[in-house]
Amino acid sequence: MCWAPVDPSTTTDSTTDTTTETSTDSSTTGPGLCGNAAVDPGETCDDGEDCGAGVCNSDEYTGEKHCNAACNGLYPGWCGDQSVQAPEACDEGEGTQTCDADCTPVECGDGVLNAAAGETCDDGSDNSDAYDDMPDQLACNTACTGKAPHCGDGVCQESNEDTTCADCTCGDDIVSAPETCDEGMATPTCDADCTAVECGDGQHNPAAGESCDDGNMVDNDGCRNNCTTCGNGIPQMGEECDDGNAIDDDACSNDCVEPRLVFVTSAKFDGNLGGLAGADMKCGTAGMTADPDLPATAWRAWLSDDSGSPSTRFDTAFSGWYQLVDGTPIAKGWSDLTDGNLLAAIDLTETGAASGSPKNAWSNTTTAGATAGAHHCENWTSLEFDNNLKGHFGATSATNSDWTHLGDALLNPTYCNITFHLYCFQTSL
Structure with a gap:
């Protein structure tokens, strides 16, 4: 802009402010002076006549701040x-x-x-969502x-880019050449290096069921040609045992997991067990006879x-066999143990002898291993003969759900001064 205020001493005396007056009267500036882009005597501004730049002496709206025509x-x-x-x-x-800023929406x-x-x-009409392979002119x-x-x-623009562009990497869940798959992680169908699962490719993929993958075709080394190790007779990392045979319910399962022992105590106890902790101690004491190598x-x-309850206190991830102390299989894993049926009754004590009468064990536990109800002899701390204090029990001779919760409503629950056995389970090695 060329407009500017001038020294008042050079202007004519007037009581009227003309700084915003719109007028075409240019008599105070002399002929031809208004519009010369110089603020002459009598002028308060003069933008010249270059309307091409959007600024000029004018009595019309141009969008720009400008001097009027006078x-x-x-x-x-x-x-x-x-x-x-x-x-x-x-x-x-x-x-x-x-x-x-240009006064448009x-x-x-x-x-x-x-x-x-x-x-x-x-960029106005040049705005674009099309892929541009020239980053300097985006x-x-x-x-x-x-x-x-x-x-x-x-x-990663999978239709335009491959792994030569740093935006596309293995693990981004986008298949970019030369990847054959990309699921963000190792899955049953895709290895962690974004190649299809193949035993022998050197990519150990547990999600695909591989116990190992040494990348060779030597079948009698640490990893067999079917990418498994269990069954080769050599216990390896991740295996509790490996007896090299295909007998599942022996001392080592076909998954290379050692069995865990189960027994019913030879001793009988009233309802005052000292709570769950006291009952565990009683099982620990008897367990030293069942397997002297295990801690209480x-x-x-x-x-x-x-x-x-067992569902909160036991190893529910266990997948091996539960066995009696003589090796008789009871159930395979927690899911089989809690399905309502046992392969054999838990009727042998820690010594391997048959349990004595009465053939019942304190329990208050459902088939699923959860708490059966409020009949637990005041959290297993009472031996009182009281109709309000009773305990639920199971039958040690049963293989159906009665083993843990006898379905006889007339007998079960019973008084806390009665003496019954306890079921004891090995829960760790």
Whole structure:
């Protein structure tokens, strides 16, 4: 702009402020002086006549702040004066969330960058969402939120990019050449290196059922040609045992898991067991006879009260065999133990002898290993003969659900001064 105030001493005396007056009277400036782009005596501004730049002495709206045609004041309206006049659609003094700095509504693609409205770029009609393989000449995207898709934007464009672009990596869940699969991790169908599962490729993939993968075809080394190790007679990492045979319910299962022992105590106890902890100690003491090599802490009583149950106190992930002390299989794993049927009754004591009468064991436990109810002799601390204090029990001769919760409502529960056995389970090695 060339307009500027002049020294008052050079102007004529007037009581009227002409700085915003719109007039075509240029008599105070002398012939031909208004419009020469110089503020002459009597003028308060003079922009010249270059309307091509959008600025000139004019009594018309140009959008720019400019001098009027008489050079004696500003034209009273311009974009940015916070007053809307035609042809402005809005005027908030600067770019805002709803109005651009050129006094038009915010619109991505109008070529006006408006950071207040969330735009980071705006190339007008050149905005594009097409993939651009020339990062030095990237266009703005059609949302005005960043550059058009390209290598280096942090997103793998699977239709345009492969692993030569750092945006595409194995594990991003996008199949990019030369990957044959990509599921973000090792899965039953895809290895961690984004190749299809194949035993012998050197990619150990437990999710695909591989116990090992040494990448060779030597069948009698540490990893067999079917990518398994259990059954080769050599206990390895992750195996509790390996007897090299296909007998599942012997001293080592076909999954190379050692069996865990189960017995019913030869001793009988009233309802005052000292709580679950006291019952566990009784099982631990008897367990030293069942297997002297195990610590007393390896045993738990199959017993429930308000504080816990086998489902919360046992190793429910165990998948090996539960066996009596003579090797008789009872169930395979926790799921089989809790399905309502046993392969054999838990009727042998820690010594391997048959349990004595009565052939019952304190339990208060459902088939699923959960607490059966509130009949637990006051959390197994009472031996009182009291109708309000009773305990649930199971039958040691049963293989159906009666083994843990006898289904005779007339007998079960019974008084806490009665003496019954305890079921004891090995829960750790």
